[in-house]
Amino acid sequence: MVRLQTGSARERAGAEEASQRMTAPSKLIFRGWKKPEIAYELHGWRPEKSLAFVFDDKGQPQVLKFVLPAQFNEHDRPIPAFAQCSPTEVAEIRLVPPPCCSDRAEAHGLRVRARENANVPGSVSGIQNWDSAWELVRLRYDDEILTLEPQDDPALRKLLEEFKEDKRREYASRKQEIHELLNLISRRLPTIGRGRYYAHLAWMTHGANEYLLDQERIKLDIDFGQGGYHHGFLKWTLAAAQRHHHIRNPYLQSKWAKENGLDLQQLAVERKQIASWTGIADSGDPVSKLFKETLGDDFERFGFPTAPSPATLELANANDLKFGASIRFRVTFKNRIQAWLTDCHRRDPHQSERTEFGSAKAEERLLSVSHGVGKPRGRQRPPKPVARFENDFIFALIPQTDGPEKEWPIGDQLRTMIQEIIKAGGRLSGPILIERMKKSLGPANPNIRPDKLLRSRAAVASHKAGLLGKSERKGRIVVYWAKPRAE
Secondary structure, three states, rough: HHHOHHHHHHHHHHHHHHHHHHHHEEEEEEEEOOOOEEEEEEEEEHHHEEEEEEEEEOOOEEEEEEEEEOOOOOOHHHOOOOOOEEEEEEEEEEOOOOOOOOHHHHHHHHHHHHHHHOOOOOOHOOOOOOHHHHHHHHOOOOOOOEEEHHHHHHHHHHHHHHHHHHHHHHHHHHHHHHHHHHHHHHOOOOOOOOOOOOHHHHOOOOOOOOOHHHHHHHHHHHHHHHOOOOHHHHHOHHHHHHHHHHHHHHHHHHHHHOOOOOOOOHHHHHHHHHHHHHHOOOOHHHHHHHHHHHHEEEHHHOOOOOOOOOOHHHHHHHHHHHHHHHEEEEEOOOOOOEEEEEEEEEEOOOOOHHHHHHOOHHHHHHHHHHOOOOOOOOOOOOOOOOOOOOOOOOOEEEEEEEEEEEEEOOOOHHHHHHHHHHOOOOEEEEEHHHHHHHHHHOOOOOOOOOOHOOHHHHHHHHHOOOOOOOEEEEOOEEEEEEOOOOO
């Protein structure tokens, strides 16, 4: 290990390693969805323009254009979208499963609709039918649709019985809740806070309305196929389960995830992570958010429920899928920070961009590779060492003007602090940092003071080297920052 070497040995090893890094070209790996990976040679990276300048395997110059999500809000983010250090991997991903259909005829109809919507102006928001918008968005770049096969019938029949058993319990709970709310109304008692399925009625300003609850009772029997009705959930047959998405879609999506080595829960977690990264404010209830924006100060007076209704949750889920379907690529940078894209275009360089490849050395190298001569010869001076954290942030290596690099051990709390900041993208406000450190360190470390940690000798040296520090934003909010290396 590096830390067991003497100072002079470490200095020689660092110089040799730096020399090897300069001799070996920087690679940018492009991993397509179910396609062989492509290894580009990275020549230049311009984060402010979202452009990567690369050479393909034939030595031809290419430009990769990174396209950010339309929802990305640069003004609400403390750091830029892309890291200053170069990207190392672009991976094509799928954050939502394909659409599901009962048969091939239905799948063909959905593909026709997707082609008709392909020229909708604007971004994802151009599609107005919110319940199926995510399907049309996904079909713009991937025409895969999941359909049922005859061999799926036994598994689907088993899921149907489990679904009906859950619906029997739900029917009983809903019927009991309506009975209790009507009983409270008849005794002129308050209903606020007493509802679960019908919280939107129980939270009405003057209490639940008897007429509306009677309507819900009738609707309950219709939806569940009780009280003389014959087409509700509890009357479903295998054919009905094949047509309706409640059973069919989860089955097909789980099957797709297993075949592709994916975890549906992890995909949902990543979608939330991306939504936070873009700057989207998660209200937890899009309907309440709409009313808040419309009513302003009058919102509280109307007394909306704190728990979203089933319809609200369905809308939130549709918006989540619609956003996730628009994300196609994940970019990883040298410092392990990630970014997400809606597209990644590859094209030939424009005339104005040829200067990116047009230095004498680049031209010489391009001609050499295209003619099979090899790389230009000549010794390259190793770069000057930079300050950096090493060995998973266990210590910091700081270059010295009058000698070899100095090693500063990092304490446990300071190391956790640095890791949490790096994990969050390089910056974290004080309260959020303390909360995350408490979660990571556990109850054994109740008193966490980032300011005190920054006064340690290792933190002071790291700050002087440009690795760690804090800044004060508007409103006197302290933001702590850290980076793996001093770029």
